[in-house]
Amino acid sequence: xxxxxxxxxxxxxxxxxxxxxxxxxxxxxxxxxxxxxxxxxxxxxxxxxxxxxxxxxxxxxxxxxxxxxxxxxxxxxxxxxxxxxxxxxxxxxxxxxxxxxxxxxxxxxxxxxxxxxxxxxxxxxxxxxxxxxxxxxxxxxxxxxxxxxxxxxxxxxxxxxxxxxxxxxxxxxxxxxxxxxxxxxxxxxxxxxxxxxxxxxxxxxxxxxxxxxxxxxxxxxxxxxxxxxxxxxxxxxxxxxxxxxxxxxxxxxxxxxxxxxxxxxxxxxxxxxxxxxxxxxxxxxxxxxxxxxxxxxxxxxxxxxxxxxxxxxxxxxxxxxxxxxxxxxxxxxxxxxxxxxxxxxxxxxxxxxxxxxxxxxxxxxxxxxxxxxxxxxxxxxxxxxxxxxxxxxxxxxxxxxxxxxxxxxxxxxxxxxxxxxxxxx
Amino acid sequence: xxxxxxxxxxxxxxxxxxxxxxxxxxxxxxxxxxxxxxxxxxxxxxxxxxxxxxxxxxxxxxxxxxxxxxxxxxxxxxxxxxxxxxxxxxxxxxxxxxxxxxxxxxxxxxxxxxxxxxxxxxxxxxxxxxxxxxxxxxxxxxxxxxxxxxxxxxxxxxxxxxxxxxxxxxxxxxxxxxxxxxxxxxxxxxxxxxxxxxxxxxxxxxxxxxxxxxxxxxxxxxxxxxxxx
Numbered sequence: 001x002x003x004x005x006x007x008x009x010x011x012x013x014x015x016x017x018x019x020x021x022x023x024x025x026x027x028x029x030x031x032x033x034x035x036x037x038x039x040x041x042x043x044x045x046x047x048x049x050x051x052x053x054x055x056x057x058x059x060x061x062x063x064x065x066x067x068x069x070x071x072x073x074x075x076x077x078x079x080x081x082x083x084x085x086x087x088x089x090x091x092x093x094x095x096x097x098x099x100x101x102x103x104x105x106x107x108x109x110x111x112x113x114x115x116x117x118x119x120x121x122x123x124x125x126x127x128x129x130x131x132x133x134x135x136x137x138x139x140x141x142x143x144x145x146x147x148x149x150x151x152x153x154x155x156x157x158x159x160x161x162x163x164x165x166x167x168x169x170x171x172x173x174x175x176x177x178x179x180x181x182x183x184x185x186x187x188x189x190x191x192x193x194x195x196x197x198x199x200x201x202x203x204x205x206x207x208x209x210x211x212x213x214x215x216x217x218x219x220x221x222x223x224x225x226x227x228x229x230x231x232x233x234x235x236x237x238x239x240x241x242x243x244x245x246x247x248x249x250x251x252x253x254x255x256x257x258x259x260x261x262x263x264x265x266x267x268x269x270x271x272x273x274x275x276x277x278x279x280x281x282x283x284x285x286x287x288x289x290x291x292x293x294x295x296x297x298x299x300x301x302x303x304x305x306x307x308x309x310x311x312x313x314x315x316x317x318x319x320x321x322x323x324x325x326x327x328x329x330x331x332x333x334x335x336x337x338x339x340x341x342x343x344x345x346x347x348x349x350x351x352x353x354x355x356x357x358x359x360x361x362x363x364x365x366x367x368x369x370x371x372x373x374x375x376x377x378x379x380x381x382x383x384x385x386x387x388x389x390x391x392x393x394x395x396x397x398x399x400x401x402x403x404x405x406x407x408x409x410x411x412x413x414x415x416x417x418x419x420x421x422x423x424x425x
Numbered sequence: 426x427x428x429x430x431x432x433x434x435x436x437x438x439x440x441x442x443x444x445x446x447x448x449x450x451x452x453x454x455x456x457x458x459x460x461x462x463x464x465x466x467x468x469x470x471x472x473x474x475x476x477x478x479x480x481x482x483x484x485x486x487x488x489x490x491x492x493x494x495x496x497x498x499x500x501x502x503x504x505x506x507x508x509x510x511x512x513x514x515x516x517x518x519x520x521x522x523x524x525x526x527x528x529x530x531x532x533x534x535x536x537x538x539x540x541x542x543x544x545x546x547x548x549x550x551x552x553x554x555x556x557x558x559x560x561x562x563x564x565x566x567x568x569x570x571x572x573x574x575x576x577x578x579x580x581x582x583x584x585x586x587x588x589x590x591x592x593x594x595x596x597x598x599x600x601x602x603x604x605x606x607x608x609x610x611x612x613x614x615x616x617x618x619x620x621x622x623x624x625x626x627x628x629x630x631x632x633x634x635x636x637x638x639x640x641x642x643x644x645x646x647x648x649x650x651x652x653x654x
Contacts, residue, residue, distance in 0.1 A: 001528075001535040008523040334519045337480055338577065339508025339536035341501055418507075419480040 006351055013327075016320050020356040020402075021363065023316025028364020028398040030309035032390050033371035038302045040376065040384035055265055056256035057282045058083060058091075058272065082107075082250035085238065087276045091256060092147045093139040094271035099258050102153035104128050105251040107241045113234070115192040118184045124194060124234045126241020127151050131168040151235070154257035158230065162188035162222035168237060174218040175235040178225040191219045194234070196244045216244055256281075310401050313360075317405035321353060325413045329420070336418035346410050353406035354399050361398025365391050429453040429489070430510075430585050430616055431477050436486030438472050438639075446472035448639040449486065454585065459607075459617045459630035469639040470620045471589060477618060478587045479507035491584060508537050512578030514588035518570040520562040526573045527558040530580050537581045548576040552606055568599025575606060585616040592626070604629065 010017045060081035083105070091103055107126040112119060128150035135145050152164050165173050176186055186192060195215045216236075224230050242248045258268055269281035325332070332345055369386050376384035432453040438446045446469045454460055454477065464470050475481035476488055479495055482503070488495045491510050495503055520529045530545040549555055552572040562570050571591060578586055588607065592600035608629060611617050619630065627633045628647065635643035 001531060001540065004524075004528070012523055330519070331521060334521065335532070335536065336504065337478075337507070337513055337519075338533045339504060339581075341504050341536075344536065417481070418504075419475045 002348070002351075005348060006355075009328075009348070009352060010355070013324065016324060017352075017356065020317055020320040020353075021360045023313045023320070024357050024360025024398050024402055025364040025367060026316075027309045027313025027401060028361045028394050029367035029371055030364075031306050031397055032365045032368020032394045033375060034302045034306050035390045035393060036369060036372035036384055036387055037375050038299055039387055039390070040372070041298070041382075055258040055283065056269055056272070058254035058256060058276075059252075059280050059282070061278050061280045081278070082247065082252065083254060083276070083279060085242075085249045085251050087279075088251070088254065089133050089135045089147070090275040091254070091272055092135050092143075093137065094268060094275055095139075096258075096268045096271060097139060097143070099268060101257045101259050102149040103254055103256040104149065104151040104154050105238060105254045107238060107245070107247065107250060107252050109196055109241060109245045111194040111196055111234070111244065113180070113184060113192055113194050115184050115186060115190065120180070120184055122180050122194075122234055123232065124236060124241060124244070126236055126238040126244075128238055129165040129168065129235075131238075154255060155226075155230075157226075159225040160222045161225070162220070164222055165235070165237060169239075170237055171240050171243075172217065172219055173221045173236070175222040175224050176220050177231040177233045177235075178223055179231040180234060181220070181223045186220050186223075188220050188223060191217060193217055194244065196246075214244060214246075216240060310397070313398075313401050314405035317353065317356065317402050318409065321349065321406045321409035322412070324352075325349070325409045325416075328413075329416055332413050332416040333418050333420040336416065342414040345413050345416075349410045349413055350403060350406060353402045353410075357399035357402030358395060360402070361395035364398060365394045368394065430456055430491060431618075432489045433473075433477065433483075434487045434489075436473075436476060436483040436488060438469070438476065438481070439484045446639055447476070447483070450636075450639070450641055451486075452634065452641065452644070454616060454618055456584070456616050457611075457614045458632060459611045459619065460632045460634060461627040461630040462618065462620045462634045462636060463622065463624070463627055464636035466622075468636045470636055472639075473636065474587055474589055474618065474620050478511045478513055479503050480513075508533075508581065510584045512581070512583035512586045514571070514574055514578050514586060514591045516590035516593040518562070518567075518574045518594075520570055520573055520577075522562050525559045525561055526554060526565065526569075526576075529562070529573055530577045533577045533580050539581065545576075545580055548580040549573070551579065552576045566599065567595050568602050571595060571599070571603050572606065575603070575610075579610070585618060586610065588617065588619040590621055591619065592621075592623070 060083050062081050085105060088103070088105060091097075092100055094100070104127050109124055110121055111124040113122050130148060130150045130152045132146050132148045135143065135147055138145055150168075151158075152166075160175065162175075165175060167173075174192075176184075181187065184192065193215060218234075218236065218240075224235065238251070242250060256268075256272070258265055265283045269283050272281045273279055335345060336342075368390075372384050372386075376382050434451050435449045436447055436451070437449055440446060448469075450469075450473065452473075462470050462473060472481070476483050477490075479490060482495065490506050493506055495506060498506070520526075521532060524532060526549060527542075527545055530548050531540060531542065534540045534545060546555065546558060549558060552575050554569060554572050554576065557565060557569060557573075560569075562573070565573065571594075575586075575591075586607075591607065592603050595603060604626065607617060607619070611630075617630070619626065621627065630647070632646045633643065634641055
């Protein structure tokens with residue numbers, strides 16, 4: 001009987017029900033579109049910001065000792081220290097680990113490059129390009145046990161002619177900065193030799209023997225152009241640089257790319273310092289602040305538009321439900337006069353409101369996804385991937401808004417006196 | 426000896442705005458008794474029926490239905506008392522337009538918590554509408570609609586039937602059909618309280634109460650005067 005009353009109530013007022021659904025649909029569509037765009041573009045903005053470099057720089061803490069006589073300072077000696085590569089997995093175990101988008105270690109050394117005719121002193125940097133590391137002790141059982149990261153992630157904006165190094169075990173490929181390539185007349189596919197200057201100095205001229213680990217034959221697979229220091233460097237896998245300079249497992253610096261919308265990046269720096277002993281983490285404040293502010297502003301605007309859209313939906317539902325109650329006043333009075341309790345009346349109207357919300361929510365989700373694509377293409381010039389998680393938000397919001405907007409009309413229905421049927425009102 | 430199904434004691438009803446619809450009315454309605462309430466328009470007849478039928482609460486005074494005083498109970502309890510003790514017959518029938526005759530009767534069962542299709546069919550058979558079960562109100566005559574209304578009032582077997590001008594919207598022929606039906610229900614032992622303007626109808630009952638300006642001016646049994654008049 002309840003289902004029949006509900007069905008007839010809807011079917012007899014199809015246009016009004018449709019108006020209610022349309023009200024919710026519009027609100028749900030805006031919610032879906034803005035949530036989808038917000039999440040999609042939010043990620044994208046974060047990714048875009050990572051193009052501009054790292055947010056955190058990790059360096060080993062070094063001890064500097066002043067030397068000289070009492071009252072006569074003749075200089076200082078700084079102990080060369082390194083970060084252990086084996087500690088890097090800990091970066092993904094800090095409390096704000098979800099905000100760590102990626103990181104790349106660097107081991108720098110000055111090498112002599114020889115391509116047959118030309119010889120140059122060049123900075124060679126060993127790094128991760130796309131390396132999968134093991135997280136030995138994940139902070140949470142839900143966390144993955146591996147993390148793939150590298151310079152290809154945090155510096156994806158590099159203009160590369162040729163290709164990136166993709167194999168983390170590749171010991172023969174190199175990416176060469178555009179200035180280096182120009183000076184040494186190197187192009188993609190060319191081979192060249194690098195030798196570590198420190199090793200040459202260590203060997204005696206009489207021996208005239210160079211260790212295999214101090215000389216490397218490399219092949220250019222990509223030429224890097226960034227407009228920055230990278231143009232003057234050569235990039236190889238970290239293990240190649242470590243072998244070349246006989247510094248296995250050592251790293252000079254680590255660049256960490258963080259998306260930090262709701263957390264101060266300074267906290268992440270402190271957390272990393274707390275996790276990895278002997279490390280000094282420095283934030284690149286201006287960049288991360290701008291990133292956070294832009295995302296915050298964007299999401300505040302989204303929240304405001306969403307609130308206005310939902311308010312409009314609520315007003316639409318309120319109007320249709322109020323009209324519904326007023327029109328059915330005598331019917332409500334009759335139902336009460338023949339024994340309907342207030343909860344029966346309320347459940348009839350609230351179920352109708354919930355159905356209105358549900359149908360409007362599903363319809364709004366579909367329309368919202370289309371709208372999100374439109375906004376993505378027209379405003380951000382990009383497609384935005386559909387997120388099913390938004391459905392789990394949009395429908396409860398649509399149903400909730402519908403029920404909330406129906407509260408006053410339902411209260412009014414519950415207030416109808418059964419006596420009106422005898423008074424003939 | 427008859428037992429009071431419903432008793433009202435010094436009941437006064439004042440509507441917002443100050444209209445005194447009932448003024449210290451004291452009455453009782455007995456089992457198996459047909460009481461007709463008469464009076465001019467605005468005299469308080471319908472207000473009395475509303476209070477007796479638990480559709481409204483008095484401003485002062487006490488009302489007892491089947492031994493339960495309704496003054497202190499909440500809306501939910503009042504609704505429960507109404508659906509368990511009272512069957513209502515309306516001048517305008519008040520059928521739900523989108524339900525069939527059978528469904529209209531079953532609606533009362535639904536709110537009573539006792540859905541029983543066969544019993545609902547029997548109630549419609551009892552009023553001679555077994556051939557109209559699946560008809561909606563728009564496809565029934567006024568007399569038939571009123572008979573559906575009576576079947577709905579009867580289906581939960583209330584102790585008392587309250588009828589407000591049950592023939593007021595009917596032509597004479599249909600009015601007579603309805604009155605004969607009410608008479609038959611009375612003969613079967615049903616207590617009836619019927620409000621009417623028609624003095625001919627009052628003669629069909631056991632007792633007539635006349636109300637003027639919210640006060641009972643006459644209350645008599647057709648076998649003999651009770652309070653005067």
